[in-house]
Amino acid sequence: NLKSSHSHAKLAETAHGVRMLSKNLYKATVTLDAHTVLIVTKARDNSLVFLTRELTEWILTNHPRITVYVDYHLEKSKRFNAEGLMKEVPRAKTALRYWDKLFVRERATTIDLVITLGGDGTVLFVSSLFQRSVPPVMSFSLGSLGFLTTFQFEEFRDSLSAVLEKGVRTNLRMRLACRVHRADGSLVCEQQALNEVTIDRGPSPFVSMLELYGDGSLLTVAQADGLILATPTGSTAYSLSAGGSLVHPAVNVISVTPICPHTLSFRPILLPDSMVLKVKVPKRSRATAWAAFDGRARVELMKGDYISISASPFSFPTVMSSPTEYFESVSRTLNWNVREQQKSFVHLLSKKNKINYEELNKPKFSLEEPDEISDDVDEEAIDEDSGVDIDDQDFSTHFVPSDGQGIETP
Template structure:
C-alpha cells in the first residue's frame, strides 16, 4: 500500500510519541550488549506497543499523558457525565482517559474494536504494574510525627527519634503533636540543648493546620498501631504525603517498620529511592432525602449531600440500637444488586479486608488489588455470601421507604450518622489514595502470617522414639542426608523462562538483535555425514 493510500483504521499504526520515547531510550544499547539488556529492551518494546493506543497521534483519549504537537490544536473534551454525583476536581488526566473510554464518544465508537480495546486494556495493566514497582526519592523538609496518645511511654520514644533526626539531618523541620510537645515528658528545651539545634526546627501540628495545609508536609511518621494510621487517614481527607509506620501497638497489619531499627530504616527512606503502596480509599457521600414543603410541593432536587468521608478501612452500615434487622437496597451502577436483610453491611477496601470485614467472614484481599469488598453482618439468609466488586463500580446503599427502622453509618469506626428512610450513601473509589512506604516486598504476607497465623500448620511428629538405638542412628543419618540433598525452594528466575518470539515485534528490535549473516567465502565447509 502506498503512502498516499487512506488509512483503514482511525487508530494510527505509527508509534505514538510516548512509545517512540520508550523505544528510543531503550534502543541505545549496542548489539554486543549482555542478554539481560537485550531482554529489557524486548520487554520495553512490547510495552511501548501495548500503550501506543493510549498515546496515539490522533489523541483519541486526549489526556496529558501524551505531549501534543504545537502545530495541532488539542481536541476538545465533551463531558457527558452527571455533574451531580461527581466532584468538582475530577478533571485529572487519568479520569479523562477513563471517561472517554466509558461514555463511548464518537471518536471511540469510530476507532475501537475488540482487538484495540484488548490492547489498550493490556497497556493499562502494564502501566499499573509500572506504577506499583516505581521507586521514588523523597525530598523531606517538613516531617510530621503522629504519636499514639493513649500510651504515655511513647512520648519518650518520640523524643529519642526527634533528637536523632535533628542531629543527623540539619535541614529537616519536625512537627509533633501539640499535646505531646506541651507535655513535660517531651522536654522541648532539653532536646534543643542536647542536639544543639535552632529552636525553630521543632514545631507543633494541629488538626486545624492539617485541614488548611494538607500539602504542607513531605513525610509522616506514625508511632503506634493500626489505629494511629487510621487517625492519619481521617486527618488527611484529601491529598496525603507518604506514611512511614512504626509498629508500637497491639496489631500490625499497617505498621511494618520496627522501631528498634529506625536508625537504619530512616536513612534508607531519606537518602535513597523507596517503593510506596498506593492504598485505595473509598469516597462515601451521604445524601439526605428532602422533606416536602409545607404546601405539599417538593423541590426539583430530592436529595442533598450532608457529608463526605474518605475511609481507608471500611464503611459500616448497621441497625444501630434498633431491635429490627436492617433492610438495605444495594445498587451497582444504578442497577439493583440485592436487598440486604441483615444486622448490617460492611463496604471495605483491600486494606480493610483484614479488619471488621475479616471478622464477619470476608475474604483477604491483597492491598494493591483495586476492588471493593461487600460483606454482610449476620445475614437473614445463609446464601448471602461476601462478594468482591470492581473498584470502577459506583455503589449506592439506600434505606428503603418500607424499612421498619433507620440505619446507622460509621466511617472507619468514627463519625456515626443516622440514615432515615429514603437516605442513601454513594460509595466510589476515592481519587486520593493513601501512600504507605514499603518495608519489604512480602510485608502483607508477613503481616497476616504474624498476626493471623495464616496457613500455619504443625509439622507431623517423628516416631523415631519408638525405634531401637541402632535404627535411631540410621534414621538420623538418613534424615540429615535428605535435608542436605533437598532442592532449594525458590521461584524460577525470568532468565530461565523461554518466551515465544513476538511476530509483531518492532523493526528496531529486529534490526538490533538480528544475527549478522555469515559471508559464504568465510563460512566453514561442512563435511557430509552420509555417503551415497
C-alpha cells in the same frame, strides 16, 4: 477514543497497557526532598512520648534541613521536655514545631513525610486527618496490631536514613470516598475511608433493610445486621471477621460483606473499583440505620437517606518495608496457612526395631539413569508399551508466537 473503538484487539491492547502501568506504579521509587516531617504518636500511651522525643532529637541532629512537627499536646509535656530538647539541640528552637487538626487540613500539601508511632489505629487516624491528598506514611509497629505498621522502631535510624536518602516505594492504598445524603439529596458529610464503611442497625432491635445499588441499578436488598463495604486494606479488618476474603492491596476492588445476613445464600462479593455504589435505607424499612467510617464519625441514616461509595481519587501511600510485606503481615498476625510439620517417630523405636526400620527403608533402586539399556530388556517391547495416542509433550500442537509477537517473561 475508547467509547468509539471498533476493534476488540485494540481494546485488549489498551487494557494490557493499563495493567502494565499499574504494575510499574507499584514498583516505582520516589526520591523524597523532605523538608517537613510530621510525627503522629499513639494517644493515651505515655511510654511512646519518650520514643517520640528520641526520634525527634535524632532527626533534628542528623538532618539539618528538616523541620519536625509533633502533636501540640507535647509542647507542655514534662515527658517530652521540649525546653530540655532545645538546650541539647539548639536548632530545635526554630525546627521543632507543633501540629493540630486545623494545621494538617490547611497545610497538608506542605508535609513531605508522616511518621506514625503506634498500631493500625494510629494509621487510620492519619487517614482521617488527611481528607484529600496524603504524603507518604511510614509506620513503626508500637501497638497491638501490625497489618499496616511494618517497620521496627529498634531499627528506625537505618530505616529512616534509607527513606530520606535513597527514596521510597509506596503502596498506593485505595480509599473509599463516602458521601452521606438525606432523602432530598442534600449532602450531610463526606469521609475518606481507608478500611471500610459500615452501615448497620445500631441500637435498633430490628434487622436492617438496606438497598444496594451499583452504577444506578439495584443489585440486592440486604436484610441483615448490616453491610461492610471494604477496601483491600480493610479486608484484614472487620470484613475478615464477618467472613470476607483477604485481598491484596494492589488489587483494586470493593468488598461487600454482609453482617449476619437473614439468608445463608448472601455471601461476600468483590466488585470492581470502577463501580459507583449506593446504599439506601428504603422508606419501608422498620428502623433507621447507622454509618461509620473506619469506626469513626458515626452518622444516623433516616428512612430515605443514602450513602454513595466510590474509589477515592486520594489514595493513601504507605512506605513499603519489603516487596513481600503484605504476606509477612498476614503470616505474622493471622498465622496464615501456618501448620505444624509432621514429626518423625523413629527416635521412639528400640535399637533392634530401629535397625529393622533402616533396613526396610533402604532405597531399592538407583536415582542415576543407566548409560545403556541392559541386553536383557526388549527395546521394541518398551517402544510399544510406551506409545500413546495423544502426546502432551508434542510442542507442535502448542501455540508458538512469531518473532516480536510474544510476551516477555519477567
